[in-house]
Amino acid sequence: MIDLFKDNFDLIRGNEPETVTGLRHQAIETIKTNGFPDITTENWRYTDLDPLLRSVYDFDFSNQSRPFDISKIFTCDVYDLDTFSVTLLNGWFVYQNAPLTTLKNGTIIGSLSKAMEVYPELVSRYLGKIAPMEQPGLTALNTALFQDGLFIYVPEDVKVDKPIQLINIINSEKPVMFQPRHLVIQEAGSELTLVHCDHSLTHNISFTNSVSEAFLAKNAVLDFYKIQNKGHNSGVINSSFFSQKQYSKLTSSALTLNGGFTKNIVGSVLEEPECSATHNGLYLVDSNQHVDNQLMVDHAAPHCTSEQLYKGILDDEATAVFSGKIMVRRDAQKTLAYQNNKNILLTDDAKANAQPQLEIYADDVKCSHGATVGQLDPEAMFYLRSRGLNERAARQLLLYAFAAEVVRRISIEPLKERIDHLVEKRLKGELSICDQCVLHCNTKEPTVFNIDVSKL
Amino acid sequence: MLSIKHLKVSINGKTILKDFNLEVKTGEVHAIMGPNGTGKSTLASVIAGRDLYDVDEGSITYMGHDLLEMDPEIRAREGIFLGFQYPVEIPGVSMANFLRTAINEKRKYLGLEPLSGAEFLKLMEDRKKLVDIHSKLTNRSVNEGFSGGEKKKNEIFQMAMLEPKLAILDETDSGLDIDALKVVANGVNKLRSPENSTIVITHYQRLLEYIIPDYVHVLYDGRIVKSGGKELAIELEDKGYEWIRKEAGVQEAI
Numbered sequence: 001m002i003d004l005f006k007d008n009f010d011l012i013r014g015n016e017p018e019t020v021t022g023l024r025h026q027a028i029e030t031i032k033t034n035g036f037p038d039i040t041t042e043n044w045r046y047t048d049l050d051p052l053l054r055s056v057y058d059f060d061f062s063n064q065s066r067p068f069d070i071s072k073i074f075t076c077d078v079y080d081l082d083t084f085s086v087t088l089l090n091g092w093f094v095y096q097n098a099p100l101t102t103l104k105n106g107t108i109i110g111s112l113s114k115a116m117e118v119y120p121e122l123v124s125r126y127l128g129k130i131a132p133m134e135q136p137g138l139t140a141l142n143t144a145l146f147q148d149g150l151f152i153y154v155p156e157d158v159k160v161d162k163p164i165q166l167i168n169i170i171n172s173e174k175p176v177m178f179q180p181r182h183l184v185i186q187e188a189g190s191e192l193t194l195v196h197c198d199h200s201l202t203h204n205i206s207f208t209n210s211v212s213e214a215f216l217a218k219n220a221v222l223d224f225y226k227i228q229n230k231g232h233n234s235g236v237i238n239s240s241f242f243s244q245k246q247y248s249k250l251t252s253s254a255l256t257l258n259g260g261f262t263k264n265i266v267g268s269v270l271e272e273p274e275c276s277a278t279h280n281g282l283y284l285v286d287s288n289q290h291v292d293n294q295l296m297v298d299h300a301a302p303h304c305t306s307e308q309l310y311k312g313i314l315d316d317e318a319t320a321v322f323s324g325k326i327m328v329r330r331d332a333q334k335t336l337a338y339q340n341n342k343n344i345l346l347t348d349d350a351k352a353n354a355q356p357q358l359e360i361y362a363d364d365v366k367c368s369h370g371a372t373v374g375q376l377d378p379e380a381m382f383y384l385r386s387r388g389l390n391e392r393a394a395r396q397l398l399l400y401a402f403a404a405e406v407v408r409r410i411s412i413e414p415l416k417e418r419i420d421h422l423v424e425k426r427l428k429g430e431l432s433i434c435d436q437c438v439l440h441c442n443t444k445e446p447t448v449f450n451i452d453v454s455k456l
Numbered sequence: 457m458l459s460i461k462h463l464k465v466s467i468n469g470k471t472i473l474k475d476f477n478l479e480v481k482t483g484e485v486h487a488i489m490g491p492n493g494t495g496k497s498t499l500a501s502v503i504a505g506r507d508l509y510d511v512d513e514g515s516i517t518y519m520g521h522d523l524l525e526m527d528p529e530i531r532a533r534e535g536i537f538l539g540f541q542y543p544v545e546i547p548g549v550s551m552a553n554f555l556r557t558a559i560n561e562k563r564k565y566l567g568l569e570p571l572s573g574a575e576f577l578k579l580m581e582d583r584k585k586l587v588d589i590h591s592k593l594t595n596r597s598v599n600e601g602f603s604g605g606e607k608k609k610n611e612i613f614q615m616a617m618l619e620p621k622l623a624i625l626d627e628t629d630s631g632l633d634i635d636a637l638k639v640v641a642n643g644v645n646k647l648r649s650p651e652n653s654t655i656v657i658t659h660y661q662r663l664l665e666y667i668i669p670d671y672v673h674v675l676y677d678g679r680i681v682k683s684g685g686k687e688l689a690i691e692l693e694d695k696g697y698e699w700i701r702k703e704a705g706v707q708e709a710i
Contacts, residue, residue, distance in 0.1 A: 383544040386504050387558040387614065388532035401548025
């Protein structure tokens with residue numbers, strides 16, 4: 001890995017500011033000292049990275065950010081979802097007109113690699129500021145090797161009316177590893193909705209290690225969605241870090257409909273008073289899929305509110321991990337923090353590990369956490385059956401309702417309807433990985449995963 | 457319509473109903489009364505098909521078929537309806553979605569075409585009036601956040617939607633104030649016809665002032681110890697269950 005870095009140093013570096021190069025050296029040092037997490041590392045006990053790290057991956061460091069008509073491969077099938085859509089193909093930004101677009105209201109959307117060239121000072125001021133590199137981890141790896149990704153800058157008081165949709169596509173014949181890096185900067189009073197979709201076009205082995213950083217200045221509002229519907233052989237580690245200033249409001253939702261190996265890491269820091277952060281998650285997994293949601297919500301200032309709701313349905317030998325930590329620092333009085341993780345297991349072989357943790361140093365706070373692993377309520381089952389629904393229909397309805405608690409928190413109406421529909425299809429075993437999150441794949445034989453409700 | 461013979465039912469080895477017998481003919485309304493813990497709700501659950509209970513002896517015949525052989529959903533589609541004492545809250549399942557599924561499953565079973573969205577909504581509006589429901593049920597989850605009275609009204613509303621042949625109302629009056637009780641009773645009376653039958657399970661005589669039964673049975677210690685006309689309910693109200701207890705005790709002694 002270190003050699004890879006040295007050998008490709010010039011290609012990786014491109015035209016970036018000195019500060020970013022400095023970060024890369026620091027990251028490499030971290031990797032030398034701390035290495036990568038293994039099952040003895042905190043928060044990695046139930047998620048073994050070893051098989052993913054052991055595969056041999058191709059790296060292509062030559063700049064491939066280029067014009068490309070993505071509509072040739074995809075058509076979006078959320079008909080009413082009017083978005084400003086951007087695409088990453090194999091980690092590189094693809095565009096139709098220019099690598100950086102400036103909207104009328106001053107919002108800049110485009111390639112991070114280009115932004116480092118055009119706005120070096122702006123990027124330097126934020127990049128790497130909240131993504132923690134000191135622990136053994138993949139954030140350091142991403143920092144050392146990343147080349148491109150999405151860059152968004154929203155000026156003061158600008159409300160971006162259309163959601164920005166990032167589509168992350170992997171299309172490769174060889175096993176590949178990607179390190180996309182995203183940077184979102186929101187000035188005071190700005191509002192943004194970002195929909196991030198992960199998608200694989202082939203069934204080949206791939207490993208995506210993406211890192212996002214979002215900075216919310218005073219009064220900023222961010223609605224962030226991550227939708228994952230990937231193939232069996234894909235590995236995804238998505239790390240998202242959020243920094244919040246006074247009165248800012250963050251909502252993030254991680255919706256994992258399919259995914260071979262998925263780990264979503266969220267780091268959320270409420271730095272100034274009166275912020276709110278809501279983190280929602282839903283995972284529907286079967287066969288030998290594995291999904292891990294790791295959260296750290298850090299209350300560093302008083303009068304902030306945070307809430308986490310993560311729910312999962314597991315079939316076959318699927319495994320899920322939830323490790324959520326709420327840290328309330330000494331100055332963070334009047335904190336309200338809630339955390340809840342609920343799992344339904346459909347087989348004896350499915351496993352869910354929930355590790356809710358509270359660490360509180362302030363004395364005037366309200367915090368709660370809870371985790372359940374269980375099965376469907378037999379009273380509700382009987383109620384539905386006594387009205388004429390057969391066992392299968394009753395189970396589907398209850399599982400759907402279980403998931404709906406998370407789905408109905410989606411604030412974009414067309415997206416909510418779409419996800420609602422996908423969840424329903426998923427539970428009926430009709431959703432293939434090519435029946436994309438918000439894309440429709442028309443190139444491959446669909447691979448259908450089926451949560452088999454009859455096993456309950 | 458319904459014939460229960462020598463029924464013995466237990467839960468976890470504890471016998472609840474013993475040698476229970478009941479005949480309900482088409483068009484009749486039967487009231488089953490009795491003190492708490494004598495097996496009234498167990499009877500309702502067993503007829504509806506709750507699998508918590510073991511039927512150790514006896515038989516239940518419904519419209520000439522062995523009821524105990526049927527799954528709960530088949531019983532429902534064949535026209536049996538249980539109004540729950542404690543209706544279950546099901547967050548995330550909308551009333552409309554749930555009822556439309558239920559009605560269309562039943563129609564499919566009976567070889568009928570499913571109701572269209574418009575037909576279903578029309579039916580729903582019509583039946584809502586029957587029990588004085590004004591809220592839009594389309595976007596409400598099943599029983600979620602309903603008050604005690606709303607839940608019971610909702611049971612009768614579901615009954616009105618599903619048009620059962622045999623309705624068993626388990627303590628439908630419990631927790632209702634007098635106004636809600638009248639609404640619920642009025643709904644049941646409007647649905648009453650020579651083609652369907654009703655079993656009203658209740659602790660108090662109060663409900664029977666509004667739903668006039670053809671027969672009243674007193675359940676005590678797992679079996680019917682006394683049967684009579686509607687006047688039996690009034691007698692019970694005057695004398696209390698102690699009288700029945702004594703009478704049953706005397707009978708056992710003999």
